[in-house]
Amino acid sequence: MKPTKEQLLWMYETMVVSRRFEEAIEKVYLEGKTPAFNMASGPIPGEMHLSNGQEPVAVGVCAHLDARDTVTATHRPHHQAIAKGVDLNRMAAEIFGKATGLSGGRGGHMHLFDPAVNFACSGIIAESCGPACGAALSRKLQKKSGIAVAFLGEGAANQGAFHEALNLAGVWKLPVVFVIEDNSWGISVPKSEATAVARNDVRAAGYGMPGHYIPGNDPYAIFDIAGQAIARARDGEGPTLIEIETYRLAGHFMGDAEQYRPKGEKEALFAKDPIPKMRERLIAEGHAAESLDTLEKRAEARVAEAISFARDSEYAPETDALTAVFV
Amino acid sequence: MLDQPTNERRLTIARAMAEAMQQEMQRDPTVFLMGEDIGGFGGIFGNTRGLFEEFGKERVRDTPISETGFISAAVGAAMDGMRPVVELMFVDFFGVCFDAIYNQMAKNTYFSGGNASVPMVLMTSTGGGYSDAGQHSQCLYGTFAHLPGMKVVSPSNAYDAKGLMTAAVRDDNPVIYMFHKGLQGMGWLSTEPGATVNTPESDYSVEIGKAKVVREGRDVTLVGLAMGVHNALKAADRLAEEGVSAEVVDLVSLVPLDRETVINSVAKTGRLIVVDEDYHSYGVSGEIIATVTEHDISKLKASPARVTYPDVPIPYARHMEQLCLPNPDKIIAAYRKM
Incomplete structure (x- = not known):
């Protein structure tokens, strides 16, 4: 499956939005955290898991989705949320803990919920899988259109919830696609020391569904395979498991010294940064550099607007903490 | 320091x-x-x-x-x-x-x-x-x-x-x-x-199931564990400035629970405040209060109180979370209400 020109440019621009967003969040996150790094300080407190480098996965998959489709995301959700069309201003405001945020400040960066585009999150590993099955089952039972995509990391593929959900999806032929972002690190533990098989796509066989492995963090290849899997789900042919090689250019969370990384790994990953790589390819395919510059500027402007919106928004009254437990 | x-x-x-x-x-x-x-x-x-x-x-x-x-x-x-x-x-x-x-x-x-x-x-x-x-x-x-x-x-x-x-x-x-x-x-x-x-370098054991009176007092017993103990100690310092003598019990263990140390302390002070960062209902704070009241309610000069986490999931935004967490101010306020 090949992307149209429009899809390609959307993918590129969305990757740039995601990257600029992470860069902006990183900058704000560090405010108030120097010279001594204290997670509790600054305009954005708590843990912060950046997705720099993993953008191709989000855009290659979400290019095939629209608002009615469900996405369940991970503790590292920003690129997935942006590609799914979560409101960027309200997402930024949530990360700042403001009243205008998606959840009025109750959820924060690991718990982004935007029902308008069927986007949900969990900070618990592999807990994207079961809910995606449920959303897919609901569509099937109600004979409504739309499919579900669960994103997870390669570390989550060793969690019971992953295996149980895959079996459910397989036995019930659910319209769901499981997308593993294989950045090869579960915090400090490499995939090779945590996973009994080199590639998780082979595990699909145990659950009666096709499995694919996509090397190279390549948005074109991701678009192709994800498009086939999503079309298959839409056609009622059942679930697919896809594992995608991607790169975590940042630490597990901000403040991670990353001493576990082999020497030179980061440099090698940055040399393969998917965003400049895609830009080069687009130019080689005949897209004018100026038109890409325009997209990049537009992306920067969107991010700047979202950050300003978040900064300028008010905090909710603190007593809002006691509301929204029940509807 | x-x-x-x-x-x-x-x-x-x-x-x-x-x-x-x-x-x-x-x-x-x-x-x-x-x-x-x-x-x-x-x-x-x-x-x-x-x-x-x-x-x-x-x-x-x-x-x-x-x-x-x-x-x-x-x-x-x-x-x-x-x-x-x-x-x-x-x-x-x-x-x-x-x-x-x-x-x-x-x-x-x-x-x-x-x-x-x-x-x-x-x-x-x-x-x-x-x-x-x-x-x-x-x-x-x-x-x-x-x-x-x-x-x-x-x-x-x-x-x-x-x-x-x-x-x-x-x-x-x-x-x-x-x-x-x-x-x-x-x-x-x-x-x-x-x-x-x-902390001594040589190996030693601290008994599991034994609470510790970490500060002696006469007027009120503050019971907590982990962070709750530090909040209680800070509250006790400030109460002392007002002439109120607070005793602080560090539970150390929840199972087995050293009920005797708590009972003895409240028998002395007549007042009990439990500090617990866990959710308010069905938890440690209720258990401690029940322990004291079941034993001999006549020892209490006032209704026991608890400073706990309200029964809501923990919010992200700093000001919302801080509203919910126990702190010395809340402990002092609970004492004043007694």
Whole structure:
């Protein structure tokens, strides 16, 4: 499956939005955290898991989705949320803990919920899988259109919830696609020391569904395979498991010294940064550099607007903490 | 902070936990560790630092993110003659592996009529206050203490942290060892300095099931554990300025619960405030109050009070979370209402 020109440019621009967003969040996150790094300080407190480098996965998959489709995301959700069309201003405001945020400040960066585009999150590993099955089952039972995509990391593929959900999806032929972002690190533990098989796509066989492995963090290849899997789900042919090689250019969370990384790994990953790589390819395919510059500027402007919106928004009254437990 | 006398050796809780495990591993070859990022990384909260380098990857085992698998495996290894210490990185993650904990670890001894034992330690981090939101900030003390068959401890300082870990490893029963992130001595988690105290180098045990009166007083008893003890001590300092003499009881253990120390203290002061960062309802605070009132309600000069976490999931935004957390102001306000 090949992307149209429009899809390609959307993918590129969305990757740039995601990257600029992470860069902006990183900058704000560090405010108030120097010279001594204290997670509790600054305009954005708590843990912060950046997705720099993993953008191709989000855009290659979400290019095939629209608002009615469900996405369940991970503790590292920003690129997935942006590609799914979560409101960027309200997402930024949530990360700042403001009243205008998606959840009025109750959820924060690991718990982004935007029902308008069927986007949900969990900070618990592999807990994207079961809910995606449920959303897919609901569509099937109600004979409504739309499919579900669960994103997870390669570390989550060793969690019971992953295996149980895959079996459910397989036995019930659910319209769901499981997308593993294989950045090869579960915090400090490499995939090779945590996973009994080199590639998780082979595990699909145990659950009666096709499995694919996509090397190279390549948005074109991701678009192709994800498009086939999503079309298959839409056609009622059942679930697919896809594992995608991607790169975590940042630490597990901000403040991670990353001493576990082999020497030179980061440099090698940055040399393969998917965003400049895609830009080069687009130019080689005949897209004018100026038109890409325009997209990049537009992306920067969107991010700047979202950050300003978040900064300028008010905090909710603190007593809002006691509301929204029940509807 | 004042300079410390040179004969003191002040350790953080993280360091004290690691030292206890190190000494137990040196002493007993059946002790080994399993958990996520406890190897070369030294534990996310620093409590296994240096152990991988000393004991290697067979005895300090990084695991996949498979809590049901490795905690169940610890149950099996413990029943087969070893003394595993396993880490559940955040207590909030118990949801993915609770069967291994409360249906296996906690019950196998009883099911076997006491003929089998499960000598393992499950250490897990608790507590919020640094905006990590509702899946990484809970305490859940009451959840674990409620279910029979496992001992539950939570240190408020490094001295107790070391002695409790030593006692937990040597105990022939499963022990849940809950350490509060805000007491770990890691600056990046906004640490409470009062938890970093003089800690002897030689090995020693702190008795599981024995509470400590950490400050004597006459007018009111403040009962807490872990971070609650520090909030109570700060409140006691400020109450003292007003001429109110508060006694502070550090529970140290939830199971077994040292009811006698609490009862004796309240018999003396006549007033009880329980400080608990766990949810308000159905938890430790209710249990402590019931303990006192069931024993002899006539000893109370006022209705008991509790300063707890309200019954809501933990919000992310700093000001919302701070509204919910126990603090010295709330303890003093509770006293004033008595």
